[in-house]
Amino acid sequence: MMTVGCLMRKTALWVAIAVVMPVALSAQALEINISYIRQKVDRPPVLSNLDPIPEDDGQAGAIVGHADNATTGRFLNQDYRLSFFEMDDTGAVTPVDGATTPQTPGDLVLMDAPAAYLLAFADRPENAGKLIFNVARGDAALRDTECRANVLHTAVSDAMRSDALAQFLVLRRWSKLVMIEGRRPADKAFADAIRNSAAKFRLKIVATKEWVSDADLRRTASSELPPFTQDFPKHDVLIVADETDDFARYLPYNTWQPRPVVGSAGLLPTAWSSAVESWGAAQLQSRFEESAGRDMRPLDYAAWAAIRSIGEAVTRLNSANAGDVRAFILSDAFELSGFKGRKLSFRNWNGQMRQVVHLVHPRAVVANAPLPGFLHRVTELDTLGLDEPESKCAAFAE
Amino acid sequence: MKKHTIAAGVLGACLVSVNPALGGEMWVSNEKDHTVSVIDTKTMEVKATYNVGLRPRGITFAKDYSVLYICASDDDTVEVLDPDTGLVINRLPSGEDPEQFALHPNNKHLYIANEEDALATVLDVANGDAIAEIDVGIEPEGMAVSPDGAIAVVTSETTNMVHWINTAEQQIFHNTLVAQRPRHAEFSESGDRLWVSSEIGGTIAVIDTATQEVLHEMRMQVPGISDDLVQPVGIRLTFDGTKAFVALGPSNHVAVVDQQTYEVLEYILVGRRVWHLEFDEGDKHIYSTNGVSGDVTVIDVDKMQPIKTIKVGRFPWGAAFRPG
Numbered sequence: 246m247m248t249v250g251c252l253m254r255k256t257a258l259w260v261a262i263a264v265v266m267p268v269a270l271s272a273q274a275l276e277i278n279i280s281y282i283r284q285k286v287d288r289p290p291v292l293s294n295l296d297p298i299p300e301d302d303g304q305a306g307a308i309v310g311h312a313d314n315a316t317t318g319r320f321l322n323q324d325y326r327l328s329f330f331e332m333d334d335t336g337a338v339t340p341v342d343g344a345t346t347p348q349t350p351g352d353l354v355l356m357d358a359p360a361a362y363l364l365a366f367a368d369r370p371e372n373a374g375k376l377i378f379n380v381a382r383g384d385a386a387l388r389d390t391e392c393r394a395n396v397l398h399t400a401v402s403d404a405m406r407s408d409a410l411a412q413f414l415v416l417r418r419w420s421k422l423v424m425i426e427g428r429r430p431a432d433k434a435f436a437d438a439i440r441n442s443a444a445k446f447r448l449k450i451v452a453t454k455e456w457v458s459d460a461d462l463r464r465t466a467s468s469e470l471p472p473f474t475q476d477f478p479k480h481d482v483l484i485v486a487d488e489t490d491d492f493a494r495y496l497p498y499n500t501w502q503p504r505p506v507v508g509s510a511g512l513l514p515t516a517w518s519s520a521v522e523s524w525g526a527a528q529l530q531s532r533f534e535e536s537a538g539r540d541m542r543p544l545d546y547a548a549w550a551a552i553r554s555i556g557e558a559v560t561r562l563n564s565a566n567a568g569d570v571r572a573f574i575l576s577d578a579f580e581l582s583g584f585k586g587r588k589l590s591f592r593n594w595n596g597q598m599r600q601v602v603h604l605v606h607p608r609a610v611v612a613n614a615p616l617p618g619f620l621h622r623v624t625e626l627d628t629l630g631l632d633e634p635e636s637k638c639a640a641f642a643e
Numbered sequence: 644m645k646k647h648t649i650a651a652g653v654l655g656a657c658l659v660s661v662n663p664a665l666g667g668e669m670w671v672s673n674e675k676d677h678t679v680s681v682i683d684t685k686t687m688e689v690k691a692t693y694n695v696g697l698r699p700r701g702i703t704f705a706k707d708y709s710v711l712y713i714c715a716s717d718d719d720t721v722e723v724l725d726p727d728t729g730l731v732i733n734r735l736p737s738g739e740d741p742e743q744f745a746l747h748p749n750n751k752h753l754y755i756a757n758e759e760d761a762l763a764t765v766l767d768v769a770n771g772d773a774i775a776e777i778d779v780g781i782e783p784e785g786m787a788v789s790p791d792g793a794i795a796v797v798t799s800e801t802t803n804m805v806h807w808i809n810t811a812e813q814q815i816f817h818n819t820l821v822a823q824r825p826r827h828a829e830f831s832e833s834g835d836r837l838w839v840s841s842e843i844g845g846t847i848a849v850i851d852t853a854t855q856e857v858l859h860e861m862r863m864q865v866p867g868i869s870d871d872l873v874q875p876v877g878i879r880l881t882f883d884g885t886k887a888f889v890a891l892g893p894s895n896h897v898a899v900v901d902q903q904t905y906e907v908l909e910y911i912l913v914g915r916r917v918w919h920l921e922f923d924e925g926d927k928h929i930y931s932t933n934g935v936s937g938d939v940t941v942i943d944v945d946k947m948q949p950i951k952t953i954k955v956g957r958f959p960w961g962a963a964f965r966p967g
């Protein structure tokens with residue numbers, strides 16, 4: 246593997262490895278080591294005490310995906326191992342439980358870390374031969390100018406979510422929008438994604454306001470939000486970009502004009518929700534609930550999908566080599582059943598996993614994007630997010 | 644014992660008891676109504692609706708048609724229903740979440756897929772004993788027993804395998820990998836071929852029973868419909884070995900395939916999200932259960948054309964035919 250790094254952008258080499266490696270396998274069980282690396286981040290304080298983020302967010306999804314793989318592996322003499330690592334703010338990676346796990350991550354990695362740390366890890370020369378799944382971050386740049394050949398994304402991008410929302414608004418003919426955005430970087434990123442989607446789908450954002458109040462909205466939402474929204478021009482729907490889940494939850498029913506709220510509250514575009522139950526999803530939800538003792542969240546889903554993508558490649562290839570797995574996942578032969586009604590696959594030009602985005606409120610799925618009528622020459626799933634012609638990602642080119 | 648109700652309306656209660664001269668009956672399980680609908684295949688009208696256990700999905704008749712077995716998935720039981728009275732006369736322990744099953748030709752052993760437990764349970768219907776529990780892949784669903792009774796197969800939706808079970812020893816002797824989310828398996832009349840549908844893979848695999856190797860894989864493409872919405876589920880093969888009918892899920896079509904050449908002969912528009920299929924007497928018609936639209940489409944097998952849509956309960960799932 247040591248020579249792979251400098252040549253990694255050549256697809257031909259990945260293929261060559263795929264041909265050579267299986268020969269070396271013995272009759273022993275094939276061991277597949279998957280590492281889950283997480284950097285704990287300090288989350289900004291939020292107003293509501295409802296909906297705390299579970300400590301095992303993401304990891305619990307990996308554990309269920311691992312159990313699914315292990316069952317298949319039992320029939321194929323394949324032995325899956327999953328180990329957990331933490332990354333500190335210097336980027337150093339250490340095992341969560343040093344006594345029982347390998348000391349360093351293997352070549353198949355799931356990562357939940359901010360974009361800068363993810364990229365720094367991917368760019369280290371010793372990690373060039375690793376296959377890294379971004380399970381947590383929706384950043385536009387990671388799929389575009391800052392894409393990396395050794396990084397795939399099972400996390401849905403911000404742009405896919407905002408496009409899903411835009412398609413829904415077009416279908417409903419709610420084309421006149423106003424937006425409230427928070428002040429944190431994640432809020433701004435999602436607001437930018439919404440602006441791009443509005444342009445792409447020809448929706449009109451007639452006014453935007455920034456939420457600056459630091460009052461405790463649990464007491465004052467009903468008195469503060471109606472006047473805050475009073476000067477908005479006539480609109481069909483209010484979009485809110487509040488990715489830290491701070492103030493958006495207080496907007497529905499507290500707007501001056503009686504209009505639906507969408508975005509970070511009201512109707513949410515999301516990769517997963519406990520409201521998803523069609524397409525066999527009820528079975529994944531119940532497997533997850535039994536394993537983790539709580540509802541499955543989008544980060545859990547992305548981790549599950551990454552582990553299952555690896556498992557699917559290993560099942561078909563009988564190889565756990567990161568190069569083989571990468572080549573197979575990006576090939577036309579790869580498809581994964583992901584309980585979303587359409588098969589999952591990866592965009593072989595930027596590594597993003599194609600997936601349905603659900604539009605939900607807490608008690609039901611309202612619609613599933615791509616919505617009917619949004620067509621694409623490759624697959625309707627590519628109407629969501631950055632498309633190949635607009636992409637500046639070159640790392641995946643031959 | 645649950646009460647039974649008789650569909651009000653068109654037919655009076657005096658006509659509900661089965662008169663063999665009237666022809667056969669198509670029984671349909673309604674997943675979200677906890678009922679089964681009985682369609683008179685001569686008049687093509689619903690003549691009765693009976694309350695059954697929670698979330699009925701797979702249904703099949705005993706070989707002598709004396710009783711109907713029903714997977715009551717959310718009750719974790721197999722119900723035994725007297726088709727002459729519509730009364731549930733027994734409940735058999737099925738293991739957790741039974742979804743589909745197949746009755747062995749010996750008329751005694753039910754092979755049950757326990758979807759949530761990654762198990763197949765073999766149930767003796769005479770005394771309700773589980774005579775074997777077999778570990779299979781995640782989310783077992785499709786179940787079939789070969790015509791000679793020697794082999795049972797179960798498909799696991801998330802493990803993407805066909806597990807081959809030797810019915811003498813109740814043990815897996817082979818696993819065949821197929822495309823994503825295999826949902827249904829169907830032996831040919833002679834037993835030498837097994838047809839398996841992969842819902843998310845969008846393919847049908849035809850497997851040689853002797854070698855358990857995939858002989859042929861075909862992909863369905865319905866004109867004008869996105870490929871990833873063409874999701875094969877139920878399969879039925881005509882007795883004479885000529886045609887295969889494949890329910891294509893949310894593409895809302897049933898494909899007709901030549902059993903010998905694997906050529907697609909026709910795509911037939913039916914109701915929404917078509918699940919399963921069943922022939923009536925002599926393979927003259929085939930009935931499709933259309934989950935989302937809550938109805939059943941009757942298709943003329945020779946002409947390969949839909950001839951009638953019949954409203955049944957909510958989310959019709961399985962179908963089983965009883966001759967008159």
